[in-house]
Amino acid sequence: MKTKLADYKGIWVFAEQEEGCLAEISLELLSAAKALAEKRNGAEVCAVLLGYKVEELSNQLLAFGADRVFLADHASLEKYLTLPYTRVVGQLILERKPEILLLPATSLGSDLAPRLAARVKTGLSAHCTQLDINESGELRQVVPAFGGKVMATILCQNHRPQMATVRPGVFRRRKPQEIAGTIENIPVEIKSEDFAQKVIETHWEKRPVQSIEEAEVVVAGGAGIGNRQDWVWVERLAEVLRGAVGGTRPPLDEGWIAEEQMIGQSGKTIRPKLYVGVGLSGVIQHIVGIQDAKVIIAINHDPKAAIFQSADLGAVADFRKIVPLLVEALKKK
């Protein structure tokens, strides 16, 4: 049976929430969906919200761009689990036939999206950095491959919905509007085989004061910092600039930064006003995460470091000599 493409309408966003808190990415995806809807004859933008006692989040979704919220509020959806969530969203897709479905490339969304795409038999692209509608009305999905060395445009021509995931920080949320739209409760019918898994415990680590995606200034370090003692210079420079600290893969492996602070293809995409890279060579996997920064400054002792080609200003020098002086100079104002 061939999918009748014309039957599929509307642009949907999976709205991620945890413990009654809407994830920022949900609003970013609504902003992307709104932009696509304008190019798709003002298609309806819908948010799909699952959880337990989360109805009040619907208003936020309506304020940030949703025309309709599909709300599945049920005790068995309180904590995210792959199978119950796939069941509910999968069923809704089959019944209501969206043309496009955007999901967050978070740990939750990256688990749900592929399972869902396999369930409803459609295509899925991962970690889109650009989304657009082409002349044929199809969703153009630009994705990185080979660590960002290569970019590819993905289409899903014969199946619907066209599904894509987007990492946090790629799009910006819109300004909230006056609430106009509908909240529609959807039935929750979960089957016994969906309870093959349960959450025993959830553990939270301390969140950084300022998340790296939202920071206006980011100071990042790499393997060239060498040891934990010298890493404090990255932190001090960030502190004096009231910025966030980030890093490449080696500082994560060394334990100098947390997973949430890693910038690049398998980490965060940032777009601060100012990025300062210290002691990092600038491998492509990192550069793809910083290329949207307004100003890039790099400090590295190796004049051949690749980071200099992607920087606005590059200082060829030992950071141990430069950064302490720089911190002092910036303190003076």
Added chain:
Amino acid sequence: MNIVVCVKPAPDPKRWDTIQLDSITKALQRQGIPSVLGPLDKRALEEGLCLKEKYGGKVAVMAMAPPSAKDNLMEALAMGADEGYLLSDPIFGGSDTWATSLVLSRAIKKLERYDLIFGGSYSLDGSTGHVGAQLAEFLAIPNVSQVAAVENLEGGRVRTRCHKEFGYRILETNLPALLTVTREVNTPRFTSLLGVMEAEGKPLVTWTAVDLGIKAEEVGFKGSPTQTSDVFLPEMKRRSEIITGEPEEIVKEIVQKIRQAIG
């Protein structure tokens, strides 16, 4: 305990700087770059081997890849896997993650028994991270993503610690289940000379589309729901101003640039 480990041989990242686009066909030129197992492939295998050592059973390693990936499967056998399965057929070429998962699922169904399937959270090259969950869906078994530790395995259930933003979750999942692992899960063992010698005597089977009962329209470019419409190398260069010299001079220029940037 019957364990299947799915791996994804991919072009060696050390050689990615030689990847070029054919100026006429716009096709990706990656010939001559040898394929390797990624760090997550090796961790997935290590986890399978550790569980086998603890609970007995066997570990099968499996990849959908061109014939040259035999070398990668030999490496996995040398690390300690008991048998290898290479799913290889020209009609598999161009498969997206959906079609790849379909092929893997047919091969796993052909195995007599499986309790646990392991894979990396994402591959080296495409890095979509889709195949684990899609394969589990085709096998109609639960999947667990971003496994940072396998904590317990008893009573037909596996307890895992799973990474999430700002923390982790402990999940318990009924077997059979598919687990995709992160870098934290373990440190993979090195291959010993003895392991390399033993690998020669282990079964390494190639299954084609016919062996798996797969038709051409189910896989490859035809069977994949997604199409790659174009490929390009992004331009990320900026007009770099490079400064050298005395630290004081350098600092002065950096301060000026910072003030311009953030006012």
